Amino acid sequence: EVMGAAPIEAMDVILQPNPASTFTTLICADATSSSAWIEVIASDGRTVMLFSARRSGTMLDLSALETGAYRVRISDGTRIQVRPLIIAR
Numbered sequence: 001e002v003m004g005a006a007p008i009e010a011m012d013v014i015l016q017p018n019p020a021s022t023f024t025t026l027i028c029a030d031a032t033s034s035s036a037w038i039e040v041i042a043s044d045g046r047t048v049m050l051f052s053a054r055r056s057g058t059m060l061d062l063s064a065l066e067t068g069a070y071r072v073r074i075s076d077g078t079r080i081q082v083r084p085l086i087i088a089r
Helices: none
Strands: 013-016 023-028 036-042 047-053 058-061 068-075 080-087
Touching: 013 068, 013 080, 023 068, 036 058
Parallel strands: none
Antiparallel strands: 013 023, 023 058, 036 047, 036 068, 068 080
């Protein structure tokens, strides 16, 4: 038996629009908890945005980020989801 953390469940998360230009909205189909950590990670692995927010309906302001490929990681403490995000202008 392996001791440690329980398996992490995935969340059903959508980013719209994606590709995005200046903003995208985080939509979570199974929003059951009030908040989650949202992290935007650049292609080189740097965290470029990190904040706590309501999962479903949260708008991400991307205007300060450069054009390119990113990953958005959403975690509510028990579940985690990583979604690709493209910023194109």
